[in-house]
Amino acid sequence: MIAARRALRRRGLLRGSPRAETPGLRRGAPCLLHARGATESEGRGENGGRFGGKDPGARSAYVHLPFCKRKCFYCDFPVVALGSEATGTEAEPPIFESYVNLLEREVGRYASDAARGSSGGKKLDTVFFGGGTPSLIPPRQLERVLRRLDDTFGIEWEGAEISMECDPGTFDRRRLRDYIDLGVNRISMGVQSFDDRLLELCGRSHTLREVYQAIDDLHAASPASWSIDLMFGLPHQSLRAWEKTLDEAVAAEPSHVSCYDLQVEEATPFARWYEVGMAPLPDEDTSAEFFKMASRRLGSEGYSHYEISNYAREGHECRHNMAYWRNSPFYAFGLGSTSNLHGRRVQRPRKYKDYEAWVEDHDRRYLELEQRGSGGEAEEQVVLDRLLDEVMLSLRLKDGLRVAGLDETFGGCGIADVEARIMDAVTVHIEKKLVLLSEDGKSIRLSDPEGQLVSNSIISDIFCKF
Numbered sequence: 001m002i003a004a005r006r007a008l009r010r011r012g013l014l015r016g017s018p019r020a021e022t023p024g025l026r027r028g029a030p031c032l033l034h035a036r037g038a039t040e041s042e043g044r045g046e047n048g049g050r051f052g053g054k055d056p057g058a059r060s061a062y063v064h065l066p067f068c069k070r071k072c073f074y075c076d077f078p079v080v081a082l083g084s085e086a087t088g089t090e091a092e093p094p095i096f097e098s099y100v101n102l103l104e105r106e107v108g109r110y111a112s113d114a115a116r117g118s119s120g121g122k123k124l125d126t127v128f129f130g131g132g133t134p135s136l137i138p139p140r141q142l143e144r145v146l147r148r149l150d151d152t153f154g155i156e157w158e159g160a161e162i163s164m165e166c167d168p169g170t171f172d173r174r175r176l177r178d179y180i181d182l183g184v185n186r187i188s189m190g191v192q193s194f195d196d197r198l199l200e201l202c203g204r205s206h207t208l209r210e211v212y213q214a215i216d217d218l219h220a221a222s223p224a225s226w227s228i229d230l231m232f233g234l235p236h237q238s239l240r241a242w243e244k245t246l247d248e249a250v251a252a253e254p255s256h257v258s259c260y261d262l263q264v265e266e267a268t269p270f271a272r273w274y275e276v277g278m279a280p281l282p283d284e285d286t287s288a289e290f291f292k293m294a295s296r297r298l299g300s301e302g303y304s305h306y307e308i309s310n311y312a313r314e315g316h317e318c319r320h321n322m323a324y325w326r327n328s329p330f331y332a333f334g335l336g337s338t339s340n341l342h343g344r345r346v347q348r349p350r351k352y353k354d355y356e357a358w359v360e361d362h363d364r365r366y367l368e369l370e371q372r373g374s375g376g377e378a379e380e381q382v383v384l385d386r387l388l389d390e391v392m393l394s395l396r397l398k399d400g401l402r403v404a405g406l407d408e409t410f411g412g413c414g415i416a417d418v419e420a421r422i423m424d425a426v427t428v429h430i431e432k433k434l435v436l437l438s439e440d441g442k443s444i445r446l447s448d449p450e451g452q453l454v455s456n457s458i459i460s461d462i463f464c465k466f
């Protein structure tokens with residue numbers, strides 16, 4: 001039980017707030033990983049090498065580009081606020097060049113890793129440029145990073161998904177075309193709201209006019225996929241305002257929509273100004289209604305609710321994020337990012353100077369982390385962590401968790417009766433139709449939206465069995 005509670009806390013599920021039941025994990029890689037509390041010292045996963053060599057190796061790479069015009073009031077991502085230096089033009093701040101130099105060095109250090117075959121000899125299938133605001137980075141700098149990734153690991157150019165987060169007001173049509181010419185084929189645009197007042201209240205640096213311009217530019221440039229990323233549960237946000245935002249998002253005809261619940265993070269201005277569950281933030285019932293409204297509206301427009309916070313037209317699911325949710329290994333590069341390689345989750349420092357030093361010191365520290373992997377009790381914890389990760393991440397997905405086979409996967413690693421313990425935990429939820437059993441009885445998934453709204457409770461009940 002103690003181990004289960006520790007696992008819950010590490011994954012940010014024991015938050016004790018009235019809104020802990022509301023689903024929502026923020027966009028991109030750092031958010032997922034930070035929410036799960038991975039650090040260099042304690043963040044550890046496991047790759048398939050210890051489970052009979054089934055793991056195909058990392059075929060995904062996350063690259064953090066941390067620059068923003070200014071810091072939004074709710075943001076706790078690792079960000080470098082550029083202020084007046086952020087021009088969004090080719091006259092780039094010198095820090096872009098030095099940061100990309102660091103990225104090149106960090107990626108290059110994996111050349112021996114790639115040669116050892118951690119990717120199973122396969123090239124990268126997904127690359128995700130997250131931030132920060134990656135669209136502040138000029139195409140020529142992005143090209144340098146892509147080239148280094150290609151030189152080091154190889155990129156499966158025929159068919160790879162190359163995603164990039166872009167914010168309105170930081171790119172124009174020409175720049176978008178330049179990114180696409182480099183191979184970017186999926187844009188994730190951080191709109192957050194179609195309401196100027198809410199954008200201002202959140203400290204966003206863009207206006208609604210810039211959102212409309214960005215949508216026009218996206219239609220003109222026509223990447224293979226593009227997403228509108230939205231937030232709900234904002235201060236002073238009404239259900240009517242959220243409905244309007246959903247209407248406008250649908251009218252823009254993106255192939256993908258993300259709807260993230262605002263999380264009030266420590267040490268942000270929002271944490272100083274607002275109390276969770278109290279006005280002007282929505283109460284628990286209103287938060288749930290925001291979630292249900294998105295599920296209803298986007299579902300009726302033909303978007304598949306393929307993950308708790310994500311909706312897509314058929315074939316436009318984000319493959320990169322699916323790799324995270326399937327608990328697959330992945331590379332990560334840049335300030336504050338977290339990789340999952342060789343059975344270890346390793347988070348890079350969140351402060352720029354510390355990250356610079358980390359890149360310098362990378363070889364030695366990486367080896368140290370690898371060497372911590374052996375040994376009785378620690379190994380058991382690693383296996384348990386992997387199981388709990390798999391439960392938590394799979395239950396976020398529409399397809400849910402395949403329970404059948406978990407005994408075989410984990411039984412030999414010292415965790416007995418995995419399938420029976422999980423089914424025991426969810427029986428009561430199946431009776432309430434919060435958890436649905438597949439026709440063949442081998443998988444479980446959360447019902448939409450009722451089960452998803454209490455996902456933390458259900459996952460907690462499962463964790464408490466271990």
Ligand code: SF4
Pocket residue numbers: 067068070071072075076077079131132133167190
């Ligand atoms: S644009 Fe995104 S990454 Fe940048 S400060 Fe705002 S929320 Fe944070």
